[in-house]
Amino acid sequence: MHSTEHERWYAELALGEHEVPAHAVAELERCDVCASRAGELDSLRDELEQAGTEQREVLAAARAVSSAPGAAEAERRLRGLIATPRVQHRRQRALALAAVVAVLVGALAFTLGRDPRAPEDPSVLGAGAFTDLAPRGVWPTAVPLTWNYPLPDRGSFVVYLRLRGSPTAFVESRQLASPQWLPAEEARADWPAEFDWQVSAFDASSQLLKSSPRVPVSLR
């Protein structure tokens, strides 16, 4: 049965650093795990030895070679490669880097610019258009946000409030069945003075149909 004791003996045996007791060697030989491991390690050492020997012999033989075909051409080729203007490599790298940066910036802008719950304009065939978004500019107390949209049967609206330029909503309404929303008066006390509002329409299965443009407002 393989054990942690085997691991220690095995390592000592492999390194040849300490004398491993005879009974331990016998036990390792009886252990299937250790025996197979030792076999693999032996063949690995043999292969490394073979590869190293081959290399040393070939290097020694190479030192005895008086001339090699293509030596002059190879050197000319190498000097030509080295002489290739570094600026060309730098320009290629700069272009590749610029392309990567452009892709990353695009991906970042895409990610930051969208709210997964309310993309600006999903491509839904037959989705209608928002009209009559109000109020714009000042949003007086006790005046609901209103809009027009041809909502399908069992569809709903959700209103999002966002700071200017921010992709994240700081307030989100509940699902609304009619095209208007009036938040509780006390909730408005915690809101910033200026922000954008936006409304999205969803179908019966809560799939986004369309989002309105952002409408800037300030509280009064």
Add this chain to the structure above:
Amino acid sequence: MLDDHSIRTQQAVEACAPSHSAADDLRVARGALERSPAEVEALVVRMRGVPRLLVALNVRFGWPLDDSELADVAQDAVELAWRKLEHFNGTSSLETWFYGIARFELLNAARRKSRRGAGRRELVEHSRVASEMSDSLELDSLRTALGTLPPDESRILWLHYFDGLSLADVARSTGSAVGTVKSRYYRALERMRGLLRGHAREMGG
């Protein structure tokens, strides 16, 4: 007084001798990539050994290539070495590194030639070469596995097996304690055993 040809010959012979330190080799490689004149010249001198290496490898593998093919491979090997130079990390000597590239290019060229087909006599000859190459492919996967080890572990295996240093000499060469070298050596072997076992499984072996 030595003429230019004799100087080049002498340099090429020396270039086949792995007698430089890892730090020197890394400095040469990095300096040459930065087009530092002294390092560029040092690299060119060191690479003069590559065509000779190819001749010796060609003999070793039973003359699979003729002189004109060998000349083509020399150019390819030198170009590949230059293009991959930025990946040289100094864990082995430059000569060991060139050796891996030269060997890879020569065997690839021999395989391509073998696939292209030849006359009956050459086919018999190529089958012998192919069998030797099959063994040598095993050694390629060994070199690949070595390249994936942590540098402090692979350096010990390169120095021990490929430069022929004892573990005590490896310790002296790397400025480490013998015990440290031994435990890294053991770890490296164990890690390689795992890598090659995974490789064998992938190959259905």
